[in-house]
Amino acid sequence: MGKQRLQQLFQQKKGNLLSIYLTAGYPRKDAMPLLIKTLADKGVDFIEAGMPYSDPLADGPTIQHSSSVALQNGMNLSLYFKQIAQIRQEVDLPVLFMGYFNQVLRTGIDRFLQQCETAGIDGLIIPDLSPEIYQAHYQKIFKKYDLSLIFLISPTTSNERIKMIDNLSSGFIYVVSSSATTGKSGRFEEEHLQYFEKIRQMSLKNPAMIGFGIDSAEKYQTACRYAHGAIIGSAFIKALSSNDYLKSAGMFVEKIR
Amino acid sequence: MKYEVDQLGFYGRYGGAFIPELLHKNIAELQEKYLEIIESPGFQRQFNQLLCDYAGRPSPLYFAKRLSEKYQTKIYLKREDLNHTGSHKINNTIGQILLAKHLGKTRIIAETGAGQHGVATATVAALAGLECVVYMGEKDIERQAPNVARMKMLGATVKPAKSGSKTLKDATNEAIRDWINHPQDTYYIIGSVVGPHPYPDMVARFQSVISEEMMQQLAAQTGRDYPDRIIACIGGGSNAAGAYYHFLDNDAVELVSVEAGGLGIDSGHSAATGVLGTDGIIHASLTKLMQDNDGQIIEPYSISAGLDYPGIGPLHAHLISTGRTKVLTATDDEAVKAGFELTRLEGIIPALESAHALAALPKINFKPGEITVVNLSGRGDKDLATYLKYLKD
Numbered sequence: 277m278g279k280q281r282l283q284q285l286f287q288q289k290k291g292n293l294l295s296i297y298l299t300a301g302y303p304r305k306d307a308m309p310l311l312i313k314t315l316a317d318k319g320v321d322f323i324e325a326g327m328p329y330s331d332p333l334a335d336g337p338t339i340q341h342s343s344s345v346a347l348q349n350g351m352n353l354s355l356y357f358k359q360i361a362q363i364r365q366e367v368d369l370p371v372l373f374m375g376y377f378n379q380v381l382r383t384g385i386d387r388f389l390q391q392c393e394t395a396g397i398d399g400l401i402i403p404d405l406s407p408e409i410y411q412a413h414y415q416k417i418f419k420k421y422d423l424s425l426i427f428l429i430s431p432t433t434s435n436e437r438i439k440m441i442d443n444l445s446s447g448f449i450y451v452v453s454s455s456a457t458t459g460k461s462g463r464f465e466e467e468h469l470q471y472f473e474k475i476r477q478m479s480l481k482n483p484a485m486i487g488f489g490i491d492s493a494e495k496y497q498t499a500c501r502y503a504h505g506a507i508i509g510s511a512f513i514k515a516l517s518s519n520d521y522l523k524s525a526g527m528f529v530e531k532i533r
Numbered sequence: 534m535k536y537e538v539d540q541l542g543f544y545g546r547y548g549g550a551f552i553p554e555l556l557h558k559n560i561a562e563l564q565e566k567y568l569e570i571i572e573s574p575g576f577q578r579q580f581n582q583l584l585c586d587y588a589g590r591p592s593p594l595y596f597a598k599r600l601s602e603k604y605q606t607k608i609y610l611k612r613e614d615l616n617h618t619g620s621h622k623i624n625n626t627i628g629q630i631l632l633a634k635h636l637g638k639t640r641i642i643a644e645t646g647a648g649q650h651g652v653a654t655a656t657v658a659a660l661a662g663l664e665c666v667v668y669m670g671e672k673d674i675e676r677q678a679p680n681v682a683r684m685k686m687l688g689a690t691v692k693p694a695k696s697g698s699k700t701l702k703d704a705t706n707e708a709i710r711d712w713i714n715h716p717q718d719t720y721y722i723i724g725s726v727v728g729p730h731p732y733p734d735m736v737a738r739f740q741s742v743i744s745e746e747m748m749q750q751l752a753a754q755t756g757r758d759y760p761d762r763i764i765a766c767i768g769g770g771s772n773a774a775g776a777y778y779h780f781l782d783n784d785a786v787e788l789v790s791v792e793a794g795g796l797g798i799d800s801g802h803s804a805a806t807g808v809l810g811t812d813g814i815i816h817a818s819l820t821k822l823m824q825d826n827d828g829q830i831i832e833p834y835s836i837s838a839g840l841d842y843p844g845i846g847p848l849h850a851h852l853i854s855t856g857r858t859k860v861l862t863a864t865d866d867e868a869v870k871a872g873f874e875l876t877r878l879e880g881i882i883p884a885l886e887s888a889h890a891l892a893a894l895p896k897i898n899f900k901p902g903e904i905t906v907v908n909l910s911g912r913g914d915k916d917l918a919t920y921l922k923y924l925k926d
Contacts, residue, residue, distance in 0.1 A: 379829075456555075456713065
């Protein structure tokens with residue numbers, strides 16, 4: 277399915293999309309398939325399945341912690357793909373790989389992308405793959421596969437650059453809400469709203485999803501006024517800390533929606 | 534020069550800037566402006582004057598007579614330990630603080646391992662009157678207490694990095710995250726030839742004063758402006774990059790990089806990246822690093838906080854892969870022994886980092902009449918507690 281599954285989603289549903297980020301292997305080694313199933317049942321539109329990384333540079337304390345616990349729990353790439361392939365039999369919502377470029381590079385780009393396709397992954401979000409280096413060195417390889425590649429833009433990204441990144445992206449464009457690592461809370465201020473409005477008015481070729489720091493129903497709804505939807509990560513991970521993580525996951529989605 | 538970076542910051546296949554978009558504006562600004570700024574006559578004048586009047590350069594090139602007798606060769610020490618703040622790190626921080634001022638930044642951040650770069654950064658931040666935050670691994674804060682105290686006295690805030698191995702790697706992660714969270718006012722002074730382009734090239738240029746002086750001093754003292762061999766320790770590799778810089782294209786000079794062998798390179802407790810590393814990305818640079826098959830970074834170990842790093846600068850990865858440099862390793866014990874040897878033969882207490890370079894001496898077959906320069910990158914005051922512990926044992 278690959279690119280098509282994500283495209284269809286954005287064609288069928290014009291707004292209020294909710295995407296949830298989870299860390300594979302957190303809070304338990306076998307949690308990911310169960311969580312994806314629960315989230316799908318609760319009407320979450322697509323999943324960012326984070327492969328934990330030892331050195332997650334763009335992440336704040338919450339995802340650093342979940343990543344480190346997940347690695348201690350024994351999460352690794354082969355188990356990750358196995359769990360994705362397993363849950364792919366049961367759910368039809370798009371599932372994206374989220375991780376760091378070293379994980380792709382170390383496996384071998386071709387081999388990694390093949391494994392993504394085989395497991396039923398629809399696209400990739402790799403925050404430390406810069407558009408320039410991608411174009412110069414890796415675009416040809418990525419193009420061979422039926423996988424969306426989602427790039428990020430931030431409040432410091434110039435308009436010209438936003439257009440360039442929009443052209444490189446497929447699936448959607450990831451609008452980072454503020455200049456911060458993941459999980460930084462706080463209200464949306466006027467400057468954030470102006471930035472979202474600017475993106476909205478640019479009429480990009482890709483749909484836009486706003487992420488980073490979305491931790492309440494109010495912020496989710498605000499984001500949905502300016503973009504096709506929003507992505508929640510750290511706040512979801514934090515909500516999982518109780519014993520019955522599946523129940524808390526379901527309740528979290530109900531609270532946001 | 535055969536060993537320069539290309540447009541995207543690659544030395545051969547190593548280097549680049551694998552950064553999250555959140556850092557793009559800051560990095561792009563540096564990439565676009567660094568050469569123009571640091572090559573301008575005004576900048577060069579200020580830089581050279583501070584190196585001379587403030588840092589105490591040129592650092593001496595000292596013929597180590599008794600050490601030479603022991604190894605039956607000619608060994609010179611490039612005395613970076615005599616610089617203000619006690620190591621070569623000040624060469625780079627003077628350069629970068631001038632650059633930060635030029636760019637109008639008001640807040641300085643840095644990472645540090647042994648604390649030498651932290652002290653050198655806190656020093657120039659005080660000199661420039663700028664706020665300074667230094668990230669340091671929690672483990673390193675414990676084992677390099679004198680430098681922590683110095684940073685605090687200089688007015689810097691020392692923030693502990695509590696993730697991972699709680700050493701230099703984690704301090705660098707925290708500094709990068711701080712920069713993501715403060716993109717407007719903050720300048721990140723990286724302490725080694727690591728990180729995203731243009732840092733590896735920029736830091737190498739600031740440190741290249743070491744080899745520039747070496748050429749003049751060798752010419753004056755030996756009648757020839759290059760040695761047969763240069764030995765330097767590498768963690769990230771800034772002192773080595775500086776000591777090699779002007780000799781990189783001169784194949785008559787053998788370049789020997791000494792890495793931290795920790796408890797032995799097969800022990801699973803070392804920081805010997807050049808030997809054990811494979812290609813991958815660390816701190817936004819494609820280089821050699823110690824990692825598992827999934828690309829998870831392996832936590833390094835060394836007695837020396839300055840070498841306790843699972844990567845190396847991309848220039849060094851390139852020099853190793855092309856065979857331009859030769860890599861040796863020294864274990865904790867070998868380094869401490871070499872530190873005592875220099876102390877007793879020459880009356881110089883080296884930093885544990887530099888002691889690794891000295892530990893290569895027994896492993897080299899010197900030809901008579903050869904000239905070897907050991908880059909003595911720092912002084913050992915900060916390491917006395919560790920040295921004394923060995924003396925007791």
